[in-house]
Amino acid sequence: MKLISFKPILILLLGLLAASCEFDNFEAPKSTLSGRIVYNGETLGLRSTGVQVELWQRGYDLFQKIPVYVDQDGSFSAVLFDGDYKMTLIRGNGPWLDKTDSIDVQVRGSKMLDVEVSPYYHITNSSVSRSGNNLNVTFTVNGVNTSRALEFAAIYMGRTIITDAVRNEGRHLLTAQNITLGTPVTVQIPIPASLAGRQEVFVRIGAKTVGVPELIYTQSEAY
Amino acid sequence: MKFYKKYILGITLLGVLSTSCDSEWLDREPPNILVDDQVWNDTKLVTGVLSNYYDRLPAHTSLTGGWVDFAAYDEAMWSGYSGNDWLNNLVTYDYGRWGLWDYGLIRDINLAIDKLNTLSTLPAEQRTQFISELRFIRAWVYFDHVKRMGGVPLITEELIYDFGGDPSYLQYPRNTEAEVYDFVISEMEDIAGTLGNAGSKTRANRFTALAVVSRAALYAGSLAKYNSAMSAPISLPGGEVGIPAARAAAYFTKALAASETILKEGGYALYRSNPNLGENFYEAVISKNGNSEVIWAQDFLLSADKRHGFTYDNVARSAREDNLGSSAITPGLNLVEEFQYLDGTPGILKTRTADGSDYLYYEKVSDLFANKDARMYGTIIYPGASFRGQEIFMQAGVAVWNGSTYDLVESNGLATEYSDGGVLTSAAGPHRSIQEVSNTGFYLRKYVDNAVGSSTRGIRSEVWWVRFRLGEIYLNAAEAAFELGQNGLALTYVNALRERAGFGTNSLSDLDITDIRHERRVELAFEDHVVWDYKRWRIAHEKWSGNPNNPESMIYSLYPYRVVRPGDERDGKYVFVKSVAPRFRAPRFFQMANYYSLIGQNIIDANPKIVRNPFH
Numbered sequence: 001m002k003l004i005s006f007k008p009i010l011i012l013l014l015g016l017l018a019a020s021c022e023f024d025n026f027e028a029p030k031s032t033l034s035g036r037i038v039y040n041g042e043t044l045g046l047r048s049t050g051v052q053v054e055l056w057q058r059g060y061d062l063f064q065k066i067p068v069y070v071d072q073d074g075s076f077s078a079v080l081f082d083g084d085y086k087m088t089l090i091r092g093n094g095p096w097l098d099k100t101d102s103i104d105v106q107v108r109g110s111k112m113l114d115v116e117v118s119p120y121y122h123i124t125n126s127s128v129s130r131s132g133n134n135l136n137v138t139f140t141v142n143g144v145n146t147s148r149a150l151e152f153a154a155i156y157m158g159r160t161i162i163t164d165a166v167r168n169e170g171r172h173l174l175t176a177q178n179i180t181l182g183t184p185v186t187v188q189i190p191i192p193a194s195l196a197g198r199q200e201v202f203v204r205i206g207a208k209t210v211g212v213p214e215l216i217y218t219q220s221e222a223y
Numbered sequence: 224m225k226f227y228k229k230y231i232l233g234i235t236l237l238g239v240l241s242t243s244c245d246s247e248w249l250d251r252e253p254p255n256i257l258v259d260d261q262v263w264n265d266t267k268l269v270t271g272v273l274s275n276y277y278d279r280l281p282a283h284t285s286l287t288g289g290w291v292d293f294a295a296y297d298e299a300m301w302s303g304y305s306g307n308d309w310l311n312n313l314v315t316y317d318y319g320r321w322g323l324w325d326y327g328l329i330r331d332i333n334l335a336i337d338k339l340n341t342l343s344t345l346p347a348e349q350r351t352q353f354i355s356e357l358r359f360i361r362a363w364v365y366f367d368h369v370k371r372m373g374g375v376p377l378i379t380e381e382l383i384y385d386f387g388g389d390p391s392y393l394q395y396p397r398n399t400e401a402e403v404y405d406f407v408i409s410e411m412e413d414i415a416g417t418l419g420n421a422g423s424k425t426r427a428n429r430f431t432a433l434a435v436v437s438r439a440a441l442y443a444g445s446l447a448k449y450n451s452a453m454s455a456p457i458s459l460p461g462g463e464v465g466i467p468a469a470r471a472a473a474y475f476t477k478a479l480a481a482s483e484t485i486l487k488e489g490g491y492a493l494y495r496s497n498p499n500l501g502e503n504f505y506e507a508v509i510s511k512n513g514n515s516e517v518i519w520a521q522d523f524l525l526s527a528d529k530r531h532g533f534t535y536d537n538v539a540r541s542a543r544e545d546n547l548g549s550s551a552i553t554p555g556l557n558l559v560e561e562f563q564y565l566d567g568t569p570g571i572l573k574t575r576t577a578d579g580s581d582y583l584y585y586e587k588v589s590d591l592f593a594n595k596d597a598r599m600y601g602t603i604i605y606p607g608a609s610f611r612g613q614e615i616f617m618q619a620g621v622a623v624w625n626g627s628t629y630d631l632v633e634s635n636g637l638a639t640e641y642s643d644g645g646v647l648t649s650a651a652g653p654h655r656s657i658q659e660v661s662n663t664g665f666y667l668r669k670y671v672d673n674a675v676g677s678s679t680r681g682i683r684s685e686v687w688w689v690r691f692r693l694g695e696i697y698l699n700a701a702e703a704a705f706e707l708g709q710n711g712l713a714l715t716y717v718n719a720l721r722e723r724a725g726f727g728t729n730s731l732s733d734l735d736i737t738d739i740r741h742e743r744r745v746e747l748a749f750e751d752h753v754v755w756d757y758k759r760w761r762i763a764h765e766k767w768s769g770n771p772n773n774p775e776s777m778i779y780s781l782y783p784y785r786v787v788r789p790g791d792e793r794d795g796k797y798v799f800v801k802s803v804a805p806r807f808r809a810p811r812f813f814q815m816a817n818y819y820s821l822i823g824q825n826i827i828d829a830n831p832k833i834v835r836n837p838f839h
Binding site: 063064065090091092093148151165166167168169210211212213 | 453454455456764768769770771772812814815816824825828837838839
């Protein structure tokens with residue numbers, strides 16, 4: 001009889017102990033991984049959320065990627081748990097040669113990472129000036145890897161810093177025949193009526209590679 | 224004590240006796256489930272199994288499955304319950320959209336075929352018929368997979384795990400896209416003769432199988448042709464995606480041959496029972512009464528409690544019989560303007576004078592839509608069109624002349640009166656912001672039931688979902704013939720369809736691929752074709768480019784206004800304003816990665832031989 005009366009006390013004690021445990025036994029991740037997509041040390045301009053890098057972590061039951069979208073200025077960031085990750089770039093996703101080797105990423109606290117890629121084409125020496133309702137645009141398209149042909153270059157004009165091939169208020173297309181690689185191109189283009197009255201027009205120059213959905217851009221700047 | 228002993232002895236004896244009387248106590252037929260021997264030896268039960276599989280056939284947009292996605296492309300937008308406004312705000316199409324990996328159903332079919340072969344003692348002919356029908360369903364399911372995912376592993380028999388710890392012999396790689404199309408076509412050709420079910424519109428028969436060949440071979444042929452014609456074809460090194468261009472002609476030949484067999488031998492005919500051509504086209508899809516056009520449908524029946532709420536959700540606001548619902552899918556002006564004038568000119572509605580300086584004034588709202596392709600009436604309820612015998616009058620507001628221009632005045636309610644005593648906003652809208660009233664100025668007619676009571680939640684609708692009808696076979700034949708260079712033949716088929724729509728005989732004297740594509744768009748709107756057609760022609764990324772300046776990526780509306788200009792001859796007439804639909808926010812954006820859907824990581828984790836689709 002003595003033994004039996006002992007048991008409820010044990011159960012009560014167990015209950016008390018369990019109740020004192022924390023409600024959520026995982027802490028939210030705190031470490032930050034941030035980085036840029038670079039070529040020769042220069043951050044590449046891209047379309048906002050157009051390019052995705054993948055993070056994978058082995059050793060856990062659920063093997064799913066952590067998708068990390070790249071901003072229009074070529075930077076990305078993710079809040080993660082400390083650990084060892086593998087970063088992969090999706091084939092055919094960005095305007096660069098497929099990079100099939102994964103990158104080891106060790107996240108301890110905060111981590112900066114530059115992802116070096118080898119683009120098909122690269123735009124340099126761009127300059128834009130505004131004269132009245134026209135824009136004078138000069139730029140050079142350089143072939144870095146010409147295994148895929150250049151489809152076109154285009155000048156995109158928009159109201160916000162997020163201006164690209166998809167979101168724009170006006171564009172001027174230069175087909176590949178009008179462009180000599182490595183030689184500056186100068187064009188004068190009219191500003192579309194919807195933008196002409198604005199103080200600032202955001203301008204970006206993009207180059208499209210055949211068969212790659214995403215373009216490579218210059219950084220978005222206001223003129 | 225003695226007394227009790229007697230009883231205990233008695234009870235024990237009783238127990239011993241009762242157990243001994245039934246020697247097969249543990250070896251009985253289960254009373255609550257049917258076992259294999261029973262199911263596969265009873266034609267009624269096998270038919271029950273078949274009906275279960277027919278019911279589980281995948282569909283992207285049908286009356287019961289995924290119908291809200293009718294509002295996710297360029298045919299229509301969402302005007303119903305505002306919680307579903309995400310359909311108007313799709314920033315991009317998700318990579319996993321259209322994803323399908325239904326090996327559960329395929330396994331069930333494989334098991335059924337296996338059991339009919341091994342366990343059944345039914346007559347051989349009967350078994351062959353059942354097996355043919357199961358193979359039909361399986362090939363159809365594979366067709367649905369390949370058009371969404373590209374090549375998938377072709378599994379045609381039951382896979383059994385040996386519990387040896389190594390499942391790798393059960394992991395099959397993806398077959399090529401061409402192999403899966405070839406499988407679908409060859410299965411259909413193989414079983415066409417033994418399917419039986421002659422005359423059935425809900426179970427597969429010879430002509431249903433040929434209709435699948437007609438569509439699948441056309442898809443494969445155009446994929447081979449148009450994918451290869453891209454500046455950079457979408458393909459995988461193993462051919463899981465991408466069909467060689469050289470195979471196009473063979474596929475088109477098969478599609479044309481299958482279509483022509485249906486046209487010549489099928490005994491089907493275009494529906495022409497109603498002299499009113501608009502109503503006739505509407506009935507061609509929904510009428511079950513001696514419909515000579517429908518080849519294969521998913522049927523519904525009120526008396527069997529198999530019914531759906533599509534009419535409740537999509538009926539025009541002023542015709543609704545319930546106190547809630549209505550108006551969910553509303554066609555856009557884009558689609559309305561696709562319907563040509565009967566003289567063959569483009570269907571752009573004439574709302575402004577030629578120089579754009581003034582409105583054009585119309586006596587009645589419906590006058591704007593006079594002399595158009597009868598299929599417009601049969602597909603869409605436009606302002607002033609009738610439905611269930613009542614006029615669906617639409618007026619967004621009034622245009623008040625202020626001496627130099629018009630002020631457009633709208634109401635914040637429906638069925639409201641303007642200060643001059645006339646209508647301000649009509650009971651059917653359109654309205655900029657109210658939910659469950661058209662936001663585009665149009666309502667859906669196709670598949671919306673005209674039976675009384677069908678738009679109530681208590682009764683609902685028994686309109687069937689048409690998977691194949693002769694109209695599509697005509698267009699498949701025309702497209703295949705055109706791709707094979709037989710323009711004259713293509714012209715015959717397209718003109719036959721146009722004649723039914725009111726264009727007169729031989730309305731086209733010449734045609735190109737854009738004419739055929741246009742004809743598919745107006746004939747087959749809201750029949751689950753637009754996505755697959757745009758994908759196989761490889762134009763989806765251009766049509767839906769995500770750019771708000773691309774009119775094909777946006778949904779436009781048309782709002783009628785009554786002119787208030789007392790003392791002027793234009794007073795009381797109607798003017799129309801075109802604009803981007805107010806509740807429509809994000810342009811449709813189809814990316815290259817959307818041509819083939821995402822294969823889930825869980826699938827790849829379980830079977831590392833599965834390769835990812837391009838751009839994923």
